[in-house]
Amino acid sequence: MDFTIKTMAEYAAEGKAPEVLFFVGCAGSFDDRAKKITKAFCKILNKVGIEFAVLGQEESCNGDPAKRAGNEFVFQMMALTNIEIMNAYEVKKIVTTCPHCFNIIKNEYPGLGGNYEVLHHTQFLRKLMEEGRLKIEGGTFKGKRITFHDPCYLGRANGEYEAPRQLLEKLDAELVEMKRCKSNGLCCGAGGAQMFKEPEPGNKDINIERTEEALSEKPNIIATGCPFCNTMMTDGVKHFNNNEVTVKDIAELLAEAEDL
Amino acid sequence: MQYIDNIIFFIAMVVGFGLFFKSLKEIYRNILLGKKIDRSDQKAERWGIMARVALGQSKMVKRPIAGILHIFVYVGFVIINIELIEIIVDGIFGTHRFLAGILGDSLYSFFTATLEVLALLVVIAVVLFFIRRNFYGIKRFTMKELFGWPKHDANWILVIEFALMMAFFTMNSSDWVLQQRQVLAAHGSFPISANILGPLFQNFSDNALIFTERGAWWFHFIGILFFMNYLYYSKHLHILLAFPNTWFANLKPKGQFTNLDSVTKEIKLMMDPNADPYAAAPEADPNEVPEKFGASDIFDLNRVQLMNAYSCTECGRCTSVCPANITGKKLSPRKIMMDTRDRIEEVGRNINKNGKFVDDGKKLLDDHIQREELWACTTCNACVEACPILIDPLSIIVEMRRFLVMEQSAAPQELNQMMTNIENNAAPWQYNQADRLKWATEN
Numbered sequence: 001m002d003f004t005i006k007t008m009a010e011y012a013a014e015g016k017a018p019e020v021l022f023f024v025g026c027a028g029s030f031d032d033r034a035k036k037i038t039k040a041f042c043k044i045l046n047k048v049g050i051e052f053a054v055l056g057q058e059e060s061c062n063g064d065p066a067k068r069a070g071n072e073f074v075f076q077m078m079a080l081t082n083i084e085i086m087n088a089y090e091v092k093k094i095v096t097t098c099p100h101c102f103n104i105i106k107n108e109y110p111g112l113g114g115n116y117e118v119l120h121h122t123q124f125l126r127k128l129m130e131e132g133r134l135k136i137e138g139g140t141f142k143g144k145r146i147t148f149h150d151p152c153y154l155g156r157a158n159g160e161y162e163a164p165r166q167l168l169e170k171l172d173a174e175l176v177e178m179k180r181c182k183s184n185g186l187c188c189g190a191g192g193a194q195m196f197k198e199p200e201p202g203n204k205d206i207n208i209e210r211t212e213e214a215l216s217e218k219p220n221i222i223a224t225g226c227p228f229c230n231t232m233m234t235d236g237v238k239h240f241n242n243n244e245v246t247v248k249d250i251a252e253l254l255a256e257a258e259d260l
Numbered sequence: 261m262q263y264i265d266n267i268i269f270f271i272a273m274v275v276g277f278g279l280f281f282k283s284l285k286e287i288y289r290n291i292l293l294g295k296k297i298d299r300s301d302q303k304a305e306r307w308g309i310m311a312r313v314a315l316g317q318s319k320m321v322k323r324p325i326a327g328i329l330h331i332f333v334y335v336g337f338v339i340i341n342i343e344l345i346e347i348i349v350d351g352i353f354g355t356h357r358f359l360a361g362i363l364g365d366s367l368y369s370f371f372t373a374t375l376e377v378l379a380l381l382v383v384i385a386v387v388l389f390f391i392r393r394n395f396y397g398i399k400r401f402t403m404k405e406l407f408g409w410p411k412h413d414a415n416w417i418l419v420i421e422f423a424l425m426m427a428f429f430t431m432n433s434s435d436w437v438l439q440q441r442q443v444l445a446a447h448g449s450f451p452i453s454a455n456i457l458g459p460l461f462q463n464f465s466d467n468a469l470i471f472t473e474r475g476a477w478w479f480h481f482i483g484i485l486f487f488m489n490y491l492y493y494s495k496h497l498h499i500l501l502a503f504p505n506t507w508f509a510n511l512k513p514k515g516q517f518t519n520l521d522s523v524t525k526e527i528k529l530m531m532d533p534n535a536d537p538y539a540a541a542p543e544a545d546p547n548e549v550p551e552k553f554g555a556s557d558i559f560d561l562n563r564v565q566l567m568n569a570y571s572c573t574e575c576g577r578c579t580s581v582c583p584a585n586i587t588g589k590k591l592s593p594r595k596i597m598m599d600t601r602d603r604i605e606e607v608g609r610n611i612n613k614n615g616k617f618v619d620d621g622k623k624l625l626d627d628h629i630q631r632e633e634l635w636a637c638t639t640c641n642a643c644v645e646a647c648p649i650l651i652d653p654l655s656i657i658v659e660m661r662r663f664l665v666m667e668q669s670a671a672p673q674e675l676n677q678m679m680t681n682i683e684n685n686a687a688p689w690q691y692n693q694a695d696r697l698k699w700a701t702e703n
Contacts, residue, residue, distance in 0.1 A: 070661030157515025
């Protein structure tokens with residue numbers, strides 16, 4: 001990164017508070033592919049001039065995979081740890097690039113004493129766009145076909161279908177919808193802790209089914225809004241030996257449009 | 261002896277309704293076997309949801325063909341039941357088409373004509389449903405979990421509805437001919453019976469017509485009583501339970517799972533720096549039953565989940581959108597609901613027999629629902645979204661996973677590894693927490 005990412009601790013040491021806490025998440029911190037999404041999002045925030053911070057080493061897993069697997073102990077251990085730290089920094093507003101972090105902090109942390117305004121990065125970026133702080137020139141994507149894969153934990157779980165689409169529309173590309181989209185969207189196969197295990201026996205893997213559907217729309221780009229969807233769809237595209245179609249997070253597409 | 265009809269009618273009615281209320285009481289008792297759950301908040305919103313989803317069928321029309329046919333049958337059913345009032349009064353007091361006197365002739369004609377049109381729509385819908393269900397090879401109707409009783413049940417419902425409507429038309433047709441012959445006073449208008457079936461009865465003698473009319477009338481009435489009592493054994497129970505089921509639906513975001521309070525207490529104590537690790541454990545209440553985590557049997561599920569199971573009509577819309585099921589895994593959300601109901605009924609029979617539940621060595625888990633089914637779920641909420649009456653199969657799956665993980669430590673090995681990683685490194689992968697910000701300095 002060619003600028004410095006500041007932590008909450010550093011802001012606190014300066015006696016200041018950032019506009020928003022970027023909760024990076026495990027995938028965004030450690031997974032090589034997801035790190036690119038993290039960086040792209042940071043570049044946009046930096047370009048717009050948003051004062052943001054991350055928790056850095058003080059961040060813990062949000063607890064989602066443990067919770068969905070049924071381990072309430074491990075979930076609450078993580079949740080209460082994060083809440084304690086975030087409350088100590090008097091965090092008000094959180095943005096995430098991962099719908100799983102977004103969902104759990106927004107919906108399940110309040111019951112444990114963590115009350116914040118939580119936004120998915122597509123919601124945050126849309127807000128910046130509406131406020132005129134973020135301007136998107138989509139020239140690079142003119143004539144391209146993009147299909148968006150709805151993440152379950154953003155869409156069905158929280159009813160947000162429009163924010164990612166409104167951002168994509170700004171790219172001047174042709175947005176094509178898969179047959180199963182929005183509230184009927186098909187899971188990528190990673191949710192519910194499936195990311196961390198082999199699937200149960202069946203005819204095919206879920207991500208293959210989903211990628212097949214996406215590819216049938218003949219897109220140039222499959223857009224995602226979740227690091228796990230991104231991995232699953234990338235694997236799916238590889239499975240079909242397709243070198244033409246790329247899988248990109250909306251943050252990456254916006255950063256590319258701005259040549260960041 | 262002239263009152264014999266009325267007496268038989270009255271006895272049939274009392275027995276029919278009596279048995280029906282006995283069944284309802286049993287269902288209510290069984291639902292109470294579940295854990296208490298408070299879903300009495302936001303009443304205005306709940307009434308609205310019930311009006312839209314159960315009464316207004318708003319989610320049914322997401323699949324337009326099935327949805328519209330279903331609305332025919334549903335509206336027909338509701339309005340034809342208004343006629344039940346007339347049947348009961350006529351039956352007890354020996355009157356004939358008593359509503360005509362109340363409504364006045366023109367309004368009554370409108371009423372009977374509407375009924376006729378609706379009954380015809382019901383017949384058409386029921387026939388199409390039968391063909392569609394049995395000969396179209398629609399996947400959700402040909403799946404393994406429907407073999408046997410569930411499949412027969414579905415067909416019986418259609419056959420009974422067809423027979424009831426046919427009795428209704430036979431009754432009206434013979435009545436209409438008798439009215440034409442001025443044997444009966446002319447009341448009502450019968451567009452279908454007069455034009456389609458009526459001509460068939462023209463050659464009948466008066467007595468044969470009276471016999472046919474009475475026969476169809478009795479068949480119709482006894483049929484309704486029978487159908488009402490059949491509900492207890494049938495997936496058709498949804499015609500009643502869809503209403504409370506939507507009223508008590510979960511209003512929280514679909515992605516929000518419950519937080520177990522008992523766990524919070526433990527973890528807060530664990531994290532409290534002032535807690536004395538050597539302190540003696542507080543005196544335990546000897547009567548306190550240690551809380552069980554998650555669900556292995558119906559007693560561990562909440563009452564709304566049990567009502568969900570009774571409300572399910574096995575349409576399979578949930579299963580047809582389930583990513584695990586689509587890709588050939590064993591999980592079928594519909595089967596989760598069917599299994600849950602089967603187990604509730606098994607427990608119910610046990611209670612009927614023994615006066616209270618006597619351990620039968622069986623559980624919902626393993627004896628009905630297999631672990632492989634539970635572990636195939638991606639928690640994507642497609643099943644929850646798809647249900648036309650807001651059943652939540654996912655909540656049951658999650659409760660059962662909680663039991664497997666927290667009571668039995670029986671998660672798949674890879675998930676155990678993932679959970680250990682989270683405990684040790686605060687990340688599902690084996691990375692060092694100190695490396696969390698490495699990305700910020702990489703190119």
